[in-house]
Structure formats: structure tokens, C-alpha cells
Amino acid sequence: MNVGEKERETVNLAGMLENGPACETKTLGNYLWDDLPDPNKWADCVHCGMCLEACPTYQETGEEQHSPRGRVYLIKAVAEGKLDINEAFAKPIFDCLDCRACETACPADVQVGGLIEEARGQIRQAMPLTGLKGAVSKTFLNGIFPNKKRMNRLAGFMRFYQNSGLQTVARKTGVLNVMPRHLKDMESILPEAGKPVLARYPEVVPAEGETKGRVGMLTGCVMDVMFSDVNEATIRVLNRNGYEVGLPKQQTCCGALHIHAGDRKTGKELAKQNIEAFKDYDKVIVNAAGCGCALQEYDELFRNDPEMLPLAKEFSEKVEDVSKFLYENDFERPKSEINTKVTYHDACHLAHGQGVRFEPRQLLKEIPGVELVELPDADRCCGSAGIYNLTHPEMAGKLLDRKIDDIPENVEMISMGNPGCMLQIAMGVQKHGRSEKVVHTVQLLDWAYEKDKEQGLS
């Protein structure tokens, strides 16, 4: 680019910054579609490189374009008209785990995750997915996650599959060998699917004893289907602590996976529905870190929508992770001992996304008999990252191997706060022939309370 061009570009950029948020008719360099990325986000990046070693994909590849700083640079280069939106640009942007570890490392608070999501939005509009990848992505994202019935049906199928003995047959006969390797790995750790809470529970579950407060709860998609027991435990724990738990039936998928995948349109539709569903609640409790983070960033999603923005902001401020909520509201300390050695894995969207690290650890430590052993690099992504382990099995597999390698000897349980991580790490545990039990932090608390009950201590 010669000097003249550069100046024109920068003038244009300066203008954009002055005129406030870009409206939908504007373009920015080679970003030509709706919902433009936010130039203020890359303006904060001074290319210092502090993020490099925090980034799992950079650690694996050592390639600058697969680092946070490099991705931001690329995104900026498109805005400056130096790069086009094409496959080669899309790859590093979609190879990002969106784990937000870089945001923790960044001295200037650059919102890399938001920027990546915005860029993905542009890419998906510029070059819609086709072929097998498109089909898989579509099935999962648009076909299943936001569709309660299908999700339930999937769960039902899974229950059937698991209960009927078909699973055993499939595993024995090698039918599974026709499945791609990573899907096979996934299959082998599918938890015993229970019945989703949202379908079974009343809209309001009353508190145990005196009612201290009233909270709404997002049941989530994967969580409710695969880990309905975690949802049950969450409700019990909240009830036990004196909270009435609301489960509005209109609630839907949080949209995180869609936003991560660049489908911001669907993301927004889902967001609107959730905002509406929880409008009567002052507090929305989430036990899935990925969902919680997405809900907390609805304001980012509607950055360019002046009408929705205030509503989204109001909603986002109501959202809180269950561990943080319990800790900050002086949760009831269980009296019974759960004698076990536990390690704690930081879900990216809890530690980096929501800054929640201390509370879940503290929660565990305050359960009598629980010995918490720190996991080295606890906040490095396990590779799950939404459906990253389906779309990028190789990278996800490498990260999982590292995660499992790091797990200290002699722990009995690995605790965490996100269903994606639970599935992924359970898969790792099995693949590496280990025996640790994968649990949600709230479950441990729940078991302690249950024990209290059995022993008449409550």
C-alpha cells in the first residue's frame, strides 16, 4: 500500500471512530456485510505479544497468525483493505478456540473473543458454509441446539440407544468403526442421558425452608440433555440455600455456539427470546460457563442495535455463574465430610470469560473432607470449546492430551463448571485409561448436603 492509500484508510477509520457505532449501511475496508466489527477493539492492541503464550493454538503451532495478536492483526488488515475475506483468512479466525485466555493475559483488555466473533460473522456472510462441514454445523447449530423438541428427541434417542443394549452391540460389533475417529471418541463417553429438567420440573421450584430470594435458571441445551443430574443438583443446592428457582419454559439455547460459529443472526434471535423469557427475574443463574458467558455478552451482540442494546445490557447484568452466586451469598456450609481428593479445571468461559476462578475453588475447599489439589495450567483450554472438538478434532485432541497429562496423580475427581469441558475431559480420562470421575462443582456440594440430610445434620 502506498502512502496515499494508507492515509485514505486511516481517515476513514478515524471517521468511523468519531461517528460512533457503524450502522448497517456502512462498510469497513473489506468488511462489507451487516454488523461490522468494532475498530475500537483492535485499537487497544499494541502488538506487545503478552498474549502469545496464553493462546493454546499458538502454543501448539507457534504460528503468529494462530495467535491472538496475529488474529487481531489479520482482522485489522481486512478493515484496512490489505486482505480480502477468503479461506486463508477464515482459517486462523475459525481455528481460534474462543477460550479467552488471551483476554486474561492482555495488559490492555483487548476483547479478542468479541472481535473474533464479529469477524466470523462477516466471514459467514461472505462465504456461507457448504459441503459436509456446512451440513454438520447446520444440523448441530440450527437443527438441534435451539430446538427443544429435537434436543429432547436426541436425548430420547440416546437414552434408547444406551438402555436398549444397542450401545453395547454397536461397541462390540464395530459399527462404530465407520464413524470418524473423533465422533467415535465422543460416543464412548456419552453420559447416561437423563430426562431434561426443563421438561419435567414445574416452572417454579420452591425453596427449602424459608425463602431468601427468587432466581431464574438457564437449563441449557447440552447440560439439560447430557447432564440433567447436574441441573437437578443445581436446583437442589439453590433450594437448599433458600432460593426459589424459576425455570421459564420459553427459555432457549443461549446462542453461544452460533455466535462462535459466526451465525450472529440466529444468535440474536435466541438472545431476544431469552431476554424475554427471563424478564421477570432479577437474577439469572447459570451452571454452564459457556452459556453464562454468552448471556453476559448479549450487550456486545447487540452493539449495533440501538433498540435492543439497553434491554440486552440490563439482561447481561442479571446473569451470574452458580458458584459465584453461592459464594457471594454466603452459601450454607455442609457439615458432612466428602472424603475425596479433587482437582479443579478452569473452564475458559468461567475463568477468562467471566473472571470466576476463586469462588468455585473456595466452594470446594469449604466442603469438609475435600482436598483440593491444584491442576497445573488449570486455565488452559481442554479443547472442547463449544463444538470445536467436532470441527477441529486434531487440535482439540492435542489440547486434551495435554490437559490429561497435567492432571495430578491420585486425585479421584476432576471438578469444573461447564458441560462441554465435562464431556471433553471425560473422553480424555477414558482415552488415557485413567479413572478420575468428572464432576460439576455444584454436584460435590449437593452430595455433601445430601449426606447432611441422611445423617440428619441439616
Next chain:
Amino acid sequence: MIVSDIENILPKEQIKENKEQDHLLGNSGVQIIEAYSEEDISKVLAYAYENEKTVNVISGGTKRGYGGEIEKADILLSLANYKGIVEHSVGDLTMTVRPGTTLKEIADELALKGQSVALDPPWPEMATIGGIISANDSGPKRLLYGSARDLVIGLRVVYADGRVIRTGGKVVKNVAGYDMNKLFIGAMGTLGVISEITIKLRPLPKYEGLSLLHFPDGNGQPIRDFSVSLLDSMMEPVTLELLSPSLAEKLTGKSSYTLAISFEDRENAVIAQEKWVRENLPAGVELTVLHQEEAKKWWEDFRRIGPNGYNDEMNEGTTLAALKIGSNNLDVLDVLQTAELLAETHHVAMEGHGGLGHGISRVYIKGQQENTAAFIHALRGKAEEKHGYVVCTHLPFKLREAVNVWGERPTYFALLEGIKKVNDPKRILNRKRFVGGI
């Protein structure tokens, strides 16, 4: 006429014909020229360069026996009278000094302001800062304070053709351009004549103590174990110098392997560290503790061992030699023990010491020339087995023909030669004084 040529450049009083017989240590010159300024040095070198005269450089003369295969160069350039501290910036902890200043003169001057140069090579009354840096000489305290390469921050150097080049600067941190200072440290004056040195200083310690640990005869293992545990502790010894029994006898009256452990700090901190030593003292080890003036006095005596360029005996049966041995830190014990054994088999008298935390040992030999040569050869063989080296820092000129002072050329010798060629293409400076005949 040569003399008249140079006489046109410098006053007559500064030039004299060398009427001496061959010097025992060589490194002499047909003409002896005294420099009083950087300009003098520059003029002499420009003249020598122009006329392709070889130049040896000297000031205190303590390192005259260190390398050199030419008995007499055309010119022996003396810097002994180019001395004095140019600038001492107390608040900056830096000093700029001329090369002919002795270490003692510097130390006395700096002590008035409570500071010092953290170098403790032998013979401070005679050795000049220019020589110490050119030969990269050091003492036991390099363990904590480092050596010349850690302290010199700037130089003025007169190149072979008389150009004056500044390297580094006057500030303690500086990465502008190549770190050229390093090239001249330990280069034995083969790349240029150092005409001014800027060096980092330290505050004088508030308190100092010396613990002398006399280990019983025989087994070296307790020495090693104790040293490892001290190094692995959080104590901060300034020295961890092991003395051979012969040297220990001279300095402490006790003929046993002795560790000299210095602490320099606030009084409380010195006492606390000495307590650690006492509490961790291995069985059977005798401990002597000296403080302040007593400790200083001990180190002063320590620095008066070995040859100094003037204390050689003319008798070939009692030839003096000094060796610098580099090894892995903890191999120092092995170096000294090996030297002790070899001294016996080669019928030479040996005194030695070495730092278990810094890997440099010094061995002093007295004996028949051929025995000395054989001893050095044998010790070098042993040292090289463990990837170490032996350099002869003092040998009579004659013996330097028989014994390779620097050992074999390194594999990257071409680079050294290349650097020499760039700085001194006519090879006039201290010719054949350095590695591989540079």
C-alpha cells in the same frame, strides 16, 4: 633512522633504548616508549603502523610472563605513567580511569567515598587496571561480584593504526550496537591499546566476615557435599574458595584442604550466614572465623601469592609458573586434587586454589623447567577430559616455546583471526601473545 623518526613525534625523554639483556619473561622491546597521554599512545601506534613496527604493551609488568613468543618487539610501549582517575561519579556508582593506575591506587581513592571496584586479582599494589582488564584477571570474589566482563561498561581504545575508538559508554545499561567492550577484555592487547576504562562500582560492604573451614585429610567428598549444600542454600557467599593444603598451610598454618568462605553484607546478615555455616559444619572440620580488619588482612595476604613479574628466581631449578584452569564449578575440587597428585609425581612444588561456585582455579608451580612442562602437560590432559582448559598465566620466556600457553586452537579460530585482522591487519600489537599465535 628510526629513533629520529619517533623523536619527531614524542619528546626525547619518553623514548629510551633498551640496553637490557634478554628479559627472563620476554615481551620486551628494542625501544621503550613511555606514554603520558592517549595522544601519545595514538602517535606511537600510528607511527608503528605506518612503519610496520611491532609493539608490546606493558604497564605494571605483573603479566609479563603471560603469553608471548617474541622476546623483543620493536617497541615496548609502557602505560605505567598514564594513570589517574578521570572521573568518579559517586551517585552513579561509576568511575573512569586511565589504564596505568594500580588497583591499590583506585581502591584507596574510592574508599574515601565508601565505594570500590569489585575485582580482587593478586598483587593490587603492582597490577594496573589496564593490565587486569586486558588479561581478564580475577580473584575469588568473582563468585558473587563477577569478573571484568561484568563490570566494564565503556572503553577508549587506540586501534593499531592510531585511531581512537570508544566502545560502550558511561551508563550501566547499554545495548547500542555490538558490545565491543567484551572484545578487548582478555584480548591481551592484541586488538588495540586500552586508553581509558569506565567501570561499575559497588558500595563498600558494611561488614565482612571470613569463615575458614579446615577439612581433615583424605576424602574430598565432605568438601563437595558441604559446598553443594551451601550453594543450594539461600546464603550468599562472596567466596567459596578452596585452598590446597600447601597454600592453606602458608596462609592459615594448617596443612589441610581449606574452604575460605567470605560474607559481605550488613552485620546482622553476615552473622546470620556464619551461623548457617556453623550449624551445617561437617564432622571433624575445624572452623576459624575472622571479622573486619582481620578478614581484610587475610585476603590481602592471599593476594600476595604467586608470581608477579618481579619475583622470579634466576635459578632454573626453581622456575615459577602460574596456571589458570577453567572447569565446571564443582570440578574445582577435582582439579586441585589432581594437581596435588601430579605435583608429587612430577617433583614440583604446588600451591593452588579455586572457586567451587565459579569454576576458575589457580595453580602455582615451582620446580625444574622440564618437570614443570611435564606437569602442565599432564594437568591439561586431565582438565580437558572434563571439558576444562589450562592456560599458563606465568611462564619464563624459554618455557613458553616448549609449553603451549593457551592450549589448542578452538574450532572457531577463523573468527578470532578475522577479528584480529579487522582491528590490526598488520599484526603489530602484541604479536604472538594470544591464542593460536595471534
Next chain:
Amino acid sequence: MRKLMDIVGESEVLYKREDLIAYECDGYTMYKGMPRAVVFVQSTQQVSEVVKCLNKEEVPYIARGAGTGLSGGATPLGGEVIISMVKMKRMLHLDLENRKAVVEPGFINLKLTQSISDKGYYYAPDPSSQYACTIGGNVAENSGGAHCLKYGVTTNHILGLEIVLPSGEIVEIGKEGIPDQPGYDLLGLLTGSEGTLGIVTKVTVKVLKNPEGKKTVLAYFDEIDDASQAVSDIIAAGIIPAALEMMDDVAIEGVESAAYPVGHPRDIAAFLLIEVDGIVAGIDDQIEEILTVCKQNNVREVKVAKNEAERALWWANRKMGFGAMGAISPDYLVQDGVIPRTRLPEVLAKIKEIGKKYNLRIANIFHAGDGNLHPLILYDASVPGESERAAKAGSECLKVCADAGGSITGEHGVGIEKAAEMRFIFTDEEIAAQTNIREVFNPKDLLNPGKLFPQPGRCVEVKRAGQNEMQPVP
């Protein structure tokens, strides 16, 4: 390209424009240039073969680590092949008894300390970028850090190097890390040569035992002169702190708006962060003396860190300082001048004037104990002319340092950025003395060309190269 792929494998060569553009610059963003390709090497042998190949084809090349350098040392001027060392990141040997470790050049600085900290050891040089920067890069730049006041810079901690010369020859210097090996001190020469003499493929470093105790003091001053005077007085009192850092009001605004706010008062002129370490029994005395010195110099408030968490926060706030400027300014230019520390007050005043003259805000975050200044010139590259003003202001800051008897760079290196300013401190003859040495190692000047030394008209050339479109990939 094909030949390179034959050496390292197809997947280890980047050549597509989209993959290369992120390599346009390192931590110094003012100049940019496209590389011809990026080659990832995994062994000394590969480096040697790659170098031989490029040498034969007469293609210029650059070794690059993490790319966190602040002077453009790893930035192509246009058309160089980048040899990325990041995949050579193993620790090869650790010998704590002899206090040394051997690592490959891509090993991360902080990881070195982390991997030996359980045994109570650490690696002393701690540049602020230590979370990401590589030891190889540290060697090239002779990196410093906050704690080099007492412990020295990289060159004081390097015991041995294996390098690949521009001829492709593999050379080992400082074998086994044994000190003072006969010959010119090539270790010293190579350290800080900014990748122009050879490519480092193995590094033997010295490791140190953790100090027994450590105490950290934070002192707030209303006048910058008082803070400066306190710095000199502490040193004059015979104390050598492990670190003695200063940050001024603009810098405080930045760090307090960023990721690690400490809650520094916003209305002070400067604070000092002072750390003393060593034998526990000797520390309290020194802290007392430091407190006294601060009080004598009109300190507003002075406090000692209560616990490790507080100390860590103070340091995180300091170490993230540069990046934190992103929070108050879209771009910054950091300078790295050094002055005799006794001249701090006058030089800081002059820097302030320079800021006024160019109408740019200048933040100061620096190693006061070493006299190593880091004026951070805040600007907005999207405002026409502001980059140029910032560059001029930066150069003037360096002139002030040079005129005060100092240097233009204390730890960041010359790179592209300060090549012209080398003339502030060296004559042409002195520069030639250095380039002559380069020719011994790098006769064709293919290895990191155009860095470190001024060349006639170089400034203009660099700018042009920076703006060039990339060269076509062969």
C-alpha cells in the same frame, strides 16, 4: 521455496499472503515489511541447511523468536525469509549443582524460571515481556528487565552458545558453560548483536538460587524531582536494591485503567517501586533506610507490601505497564534511553518539554535505578501526521539522553528504530569499527540486513520498504 520445504517439510513453510501478514512487524509497529516466507526449524542441523540454502541463493533472512522485540529487530524490511525459532523450545539439560541450564532458543524466558522454581532456583533477567519472549531473542537483544540493577542483564547470565554462522557452519562457544575460555569473548560479542552475526541454536544460561528474603516498597511522591532525588539517595546510602522502578502520572493513569489496577492515587507525580532482596537478617535495616530516604524527600505515602499477593499485584501492574497504554491511547512509541541516574531530574524535565513541543502525551515507566528511561509517547496512528510527530519526539528524547552522557538504548536494542540515532553516540569511524566485525561473521550481509547500524539514506529506505507491497512469492 521448494528447497526450503525439502529441508523442513511442507507444513513448516508459510508463504501465503494471509499467513505472512502477521509477520509484518514485531513488538515495534511503526515500520512494517512483508517477509518472503516463514520457515519453522526444529534442529540445529535444519537451521544450518536452511542458512546454507539461502546463502547460496543470496536471499536475505532473519531469525525470529516470539516477536516481542521493541525496536523492529525481527521485522523484515521487505523480502527476507523469516526463520522462526519458536519450535526449538526444549530444555536440553539442567545441572543445578553447577548452576546452569541448556535450552533451545525458543524456550520462553518465564518458563525457565517456572521449571526450576520448585527447587528454589530462577533465571535472573526478567524483561517485562518474559511471559512470552524467548531466551534466543533475549540473547539477540541482550535483554534487561526490572531486576538487572542488582543482577545484571542477559550477557551476565549467558555461559555458552551454539550458533549457526551465515556460512552454515555450526560453532560452539563457551563449551559446557565453563567461564573465561581462551580466545576473544565471542559470547559477549554475540549477546546483543541483534541477530546479525549468527543464529543461536542452543543457550547455556546461569541459574541463581532464590534470595532468602524479599521486601517491596511503594512510595508516592508529589514532585518528580523528589522521587528522582530519592533514587540517587538510596544508591548513595550504599543500598543496591534488586529493583528500583519509577512510574509517572500519565503512566499511572494508563495502568490504573488497564487489567491490573492497584489503586494508586491519580494525583501524585510519580511513584517508586523498590525491592530489596537477600539475607533476611539484613533486609529490615535496608528497608528502614529506604523509608528514611523517602521521608527526607517529601514522600506523600510510603508502604511495604504486606504479603506476596500484594507484591505480585504491584509487579503485575508495573510489568503490564507498556501494554496497558493501549487502554488510554491507540498507539504508543516506547523509547529506551539511558542516562547516568544522577541526571534524572533534568532529563525528565526535558522530556516533558518535548511532549509539550509536539503536543503529545508522554508517559514514563522505567528502571530508575539503572537510569534506563522508557518514555512512552502516546499517539494515534489514524490521525494524519501524528505517527511522524511521535517518531520525531522519540528521537529527540534519545538526543537528550545522549547529550546527558547516556545511551540511546539500554535493553530494547537498536533494530530498525534507532539505527539513525546511533550517530548520536558513535562517530562514523566507531560505527565502521563495528560493521567491520560484522563482516567477519556475516560477509554478505544476508543475515538480518539493514538493522542496528545507520546507512546513508537508510531512514528513507526503511520507510519505503515498510510500505512496500510484499514481493511475489516465487
